[in-house]
Amino acid sequence: MDGIHDMGGMHGFGAVPRGEHEEAVFHQPWEGRIFAIAFVVESIVPGANVDAGRHAIERIDPAAYLAASYYERWLRSVESLITDAGVCSDEDIDLRVAALRTKAADV
């Protein structure tokens, strides 16, 4: 699809950082968890696979896509894959997030 993800040749994003090979694989623990979750979801959820996961990233709202970090895009992709498959609904995810927020606020 001709989406915001297809950025090759676009101007305005600044220089490409060099020396990335010395960077941590995951900047935060949650990034590693999302990587692992995406791996499992793309392996076992009906209709999900590595290409469907990539396409789910491409379907993120363009403004949200630009604002999101790399693994935030993976998270949104996983949410699309599991809601598309009927594993759970968007409402289920929202409820769970709200519950976790409440729990975090209690601690």
Added chain:
Amino acid sequence: MGAFPPEAVEAVVFGGSTARRPADGMTPRFAVGDGVVARNIQPAGHTRLPRYARGKPGVVARVQGVFVFPDSNAMGEGEAPQYLYAVRFEARALWGLDAGPRDALYLDLWDSYLDPL
């Protein structure tokens, strides 16, 4: 839904998984050195053909083998494996005369993305 048993983790993480598939009698349409043109397609679904390469000429640099076709696999239309080629595009063919005269870009492109030059 399938299962992803713990004992499968190590094999996949350290052994990797591959999108390569058997040729099953398919033969490549292009050979190394063949001139090709990336098709000017605008699919609504997934594709691995970037916009900047569409309609541009290149040369087959390597026949990679047969691989899952992401455009169909992403859309739930099956793996539909086909030949994949590394295609060399001169930077100036993609970006115009502002690009370096000796720069080039290699894209791995599936058979469905290509026409003969």
